[in-house]
Amino acid sequence: MDNQIKKPLLDLATSIEQALAKLYAFEPIAAVNAHILGREELILYLGDGAKENENYFAHGALWVVRDEIREDNKGKSSPSMFLGIHFSDTIFLNLCEQNPIAKLSHVNLNSFWTVIEEVSHFHLFLNRMTANRPIGRLELECQAEIDKIILAACVLKEQVNQNHLPVLKNALFNKTEIYHSDDELYYKASQVAYEFMTYLERIIDEHGLNSECLMDYLRTFYYAPFSDKMSFGLRAAS
Numbered sequence: 001m002d003n004q005i006k007k008p009l010l011d012l013a014t015s016i017e018q019a020l021a022k023l024y025a026f027e028p029i030a031a032v033n034a035h036i037l038g039r040e041e042l043i044l045y046l047g048d049g050a051k052e053n054e055n056y057f058a059h060g061a062l063w064v065v066r067d068e069i070r071e072d073n074k075g076k077s078s079p080s081m082f083l084g085i086h087f088s089d090t091i092f093l094n095l096c097e098q099n100p101i102a103k104l105s106h107v108n109l110n111s112f113w114t115v116i117e118e119v120s121h122f123h124l125f126l127n128r129m130t131a132n133r134p135i136g137r138l139e140l141e142c143q144a145e146i147d148k149i150i151l152a153a154c155v156l157k158e159q160v161n162q163n164h165l166p167v168l169k170n171a172l173f174n175k176t177e178i179y180h181s182d183d184e185l186y187y188k189a190s191q192v193a194y195e196f197m198t199y200l201e202r203i204i205d206e207h208g209l210n211s212e213c214l215m216d217y218l219r220t221f222y223y224a225p226f227s228d229k230m231s232f233g234l235r236a237a238s
Contacts, residue, residue: 008095016119029126060114062121085118113148120144145193
């Protein structure tokens with residue numbers, strides 16, 4: 001893929017990575033840009049078998065592929081793992097035409113959210129793995145939904161001095177259609193994220209997007225055990 005097409009997405013991914021690291025107070029374990037691939041590059045790493053995976057046709061996806069045990073040149077065996085993020089050409093082209101950091105609008109909002117989702121998945125996966133904690137798709141998806149709203153609200157606040165939270169929530173939770181083999185999981189993730197964001201919206205209205213109060217709630221949710229996170233989100237609006 002042409003570097004002029006790829007550069008806006010790579011720059012955007014770095015900006016998102018920096019925002020998430022600041023928001024959740026972590027030091028990135030790996031640079032996300034080193035793991036972003038186009039479809040052609042994905043095949044180079046994983047072979048033609050990648051085309052048989054449903055993620056190959058997605059606008060964006062985190063790929064975690066555990067290889068068989070390999071021996072090094074000293075005869076020692078160790079497992080290896082491929083970790084990459086794939087974006088479709090549509091996402092690359094859309095962001096090349098209109099960068100969300102310069103102007104976020106309905107034209108590029110979905111592409112912006114796609115990049116946020118995969119960068120969020122990437123770092124949450126690495127953070128949990130490094131801490132020897134389990135991580136599943138439900139937690140990944142739920143966290144990404146929250147990150148989409150918060151980061152988009154921050155960008156809009158900076159660009160037009162309004163966070164437009166009600167509009168963003170409606171666009172994400174009421175207008176997004178889910179096309180996936182595991183629809184029930186994604187609906188559950190959206191439900192938990194929606195309830196938690198409904199609670200956070202009240203915090204934001206009262207204290208603002210940059211308040212310590214909001215940061216405390218976001219970080220508590222991010223680092224909470226999976227079971228606590230699910231129940232916390234569901235009871236947040238009660």
